Amino acid sequence: MIKLTGRLVCTNSDETARIRRYLPAHTRLTKQEAGCLLFEVKETDDPLVWTVEELFESQESFDAHQARTKASVWGQETRTIAREYVITEVV
Known part of the structure; x- marks a missing residue:
């Protein structure tokens, strides 16, 4: 499994x-992807920071998600927002 944790x-x-405008559709589409086990983006007490947690069943499903995301409206509209992610393999 591949786990991503971090912040926007x-x-x-x-x-x-x-983020507020495009996140609902991005979340819905991500949760429909093959291999998506967990996808959560949540606001924090700081209005400029959001936490991100993702879990995919394989590297292939994670890679497919990344490719779809990059080409999506979400990816284009939020491309300038800083992402601080740690990606790990869960065995």
């Missing part, structure tokens, strides 16, 4: 508004 770090309220 916005620099301003415009970036936060983009």
Whole structure:
């Protein structure tokens, strides 16, 4: 399994508004992907920071998710938002 944990770090309220606008569809599409076991993006007490947790059953399913995400509306609209991720293999 492949686990991603980390944060989305916005620099301003415009970036936060983009997350709020595009996250629901991105979450729905991600949870429908083959191999997605967990996908959560949550607001923190800091309005500019969101936590991210993902779990995919294989490297292949994670790679497919990454490719879809990059080409998606979410990927394009949030590409300038900083991502601080740690990706690990879970055995």
